[in-house]
Amino acid sequence: MRVIGWLCVMVFMAACAELPRGAAVDKEILKTSSDVDADFAIYPVTRAFLPSVQSWPSVGDEQYSWIGASKGHNSQVISAGDTLNIRIWDAGENSLLTGPGSPVADLSGVRVTGAGTVFIPYVGKINVAGRTPDSARAAIQNSLSEVVPSAQVQVTMAEGRMNAVDLVGGVRAPGSFPMPDQNFSVLSLIAAGGGVDTGLKNPQIRLVRGGKIYGTSVDRLYENPNRDTRLRGGDKVIVEADERYFVSLGAAGSQSLHPFTKDQITATDAVAILGGVNAARANPKGILILREYPASAVRPGVRGPRQQRVVFTLDLTTADGLFSARNFMVNSGDVVLVTESRLNSARTVLGLVGSVFGVFNTANNLGN
Known part of the structure; x- marks a missing residue:
């Protein structure tokens, strides 16, 4: 019971x-x-x-679009803010540009203006923005030929802000990187920054360009080369963990x-x-x-x-x-x-x- x-x-x-x-x-x-x-x-x-x-x-989660890969110049292209080093050779007597005993005139640190021009003595302003260094050399030499027919020109450039891109976080060595040519891509930039931090889970790419944000993942770039978009001067690339x-x-x-x-x-x-x-x-x-x-x-x-x-x-x-x-x-x-x-x-x-x-x-x- x-x-x-x-x-x-x-x-x-x-x-x-x-x-x-x-x-x-x-x-x-x-x-x-x-x-x-x-x-x-x-x-x-x-x-x-x-x-x-x-x-x-x-x-x-926010949906981002992405920009497909494309081809650009295989060399640098001059932009406003770049610095040019211009060397003018003139072996002629009584040269307007060179002094006695020196056949070379150096114009160092010539900054490309916001309008895309540089000033050359006896010639004036020459538009160089959008040209390769070799194309700019030819344009300057052609303009000088009217006043210094025997002049020969050499041009080298140092990239300014509009020919550099920023890599922000998520890599071993973030920073600002000059663009060696117009085919510099997102994966090339990440490689220049030492590669993606191995501690990130499913790392994501954010590309900031012209006030707009584009996005994809590192894995998608690895798997599909057609997504490895080329960069433009002033771009910012952010590598971050998937949130x-x-x-x-x-x-x-x-x-x-x-x-x-x-x-x-x-x-x-x-x-x-x-x-x-x-x-x-x-x-x-x-x-x-x-x-x-x-x-x-x-x-x-x-x-x-x-x-x-x-x-x-x-x-x-x-x-x-x-x-x-x-x-x-x-x-x-x-x-x-x-x-x-x-x-x-x-x-x-x-x-x-x-x-x-x-x-x-x-x-x-x-x-x-």
């Missing part, structure tokens, strides 16, 4: 009190979805559903914030990153991905969800669910919730009942 009494007490406790557990059961979260005034929508992730969700807006993340909760291998380790993270990747599911507690049919869309995503005429708040459900016990999870992309800021198995509460009750029997038997033995 005492055993029956104890069992009745335990059943009563289980019925009247919430048993301790680490996560919600899927029905607890999804039970109100069918209400007329429900403020969230549920979508099972299946093969039939994937084409629809792939056309919905991405959320949680995107997702959160895992519930009966997962770990409850934490997980940074993106590659450009695209699938639901299968996310489950692996969070350490899988707890075999003793988790419900493999109840993996939920919670996401919130902007109001613009649910406007008429826009392909998107029915509600701003969306719960995607994954069933990892079927082939369709497993294959679909491999093709469902996790967005930055998503919450991956591994729900508790409904059998776990039953296990808890049975464990408590077993404990009661153990206590009862011990008491009986002591009494005897």
Whole structure:
């Protein structure tokens, strides 16, 4: 009789009190979805559903465009702010440019003006911007030929601000780098800076040009040479860690914030990153991905969800669910919730009942 009494007490406790557990059961979260005034929508992730969700807006991370590779001059091109060293040779007697015993006139440190010109004595202003050093040499010599027919010209240049690019962070040696030619590319600049810092997870490239920001990842540049865009003077290149993340909760291998380790993270990747599911507690049919869309995503005429708040459900016990999870992309800021198995509460009750029997038997033995 005492055993029956104890069992009745335990059943009563289980019925009247919430048993301790680490996560919600899927029905607890999804039970109100069918209400007329429900403020969230549920979508099972299946093969039939994937084409629809792939056309919905991405959320949680800013989308950047990128500039494809192109070809430029194989030599330097003079820009405003560059400095030219001009050497003029004239062997003629009574030269206007050279003195007695010296056939050379050096014009050192001649700065190219904002208008793209340099001043040459007896000739005036000559436009050199946009020319290669050799083309500028020919233009200066041609202009001098009218006053100094025997003059020969040499031109070298030192790059100014408009012929240099900045490499900011994420590399071993950031700084300002002169452009050796007009085919100086993003990867060439990173190499000049000593390479990407190995401590960065999924390093991202940000190219700042003319008040606009372009973006891609280092891995994409490595994999596709057609994305290795050439730089322009004044560009700023930033190398930084991927700031995107997702959160895992519930009966997962770990409850934490997980940074993106590659450009695209699938639901299968996310489950692996969070350490899988707890075999003793988790419900493999109840993996939920919670996401919130902007109001613009649910406007008429826009392909998107029915509600701003969306719960995607994954069933990892079927082939369709497993294959679909491999093709469902996790967005930055998503919450991956591994729900508790409904059998776990039953296990808890049975464990408590077993404990009661153990206590009862011990008491009986002591009494005897």
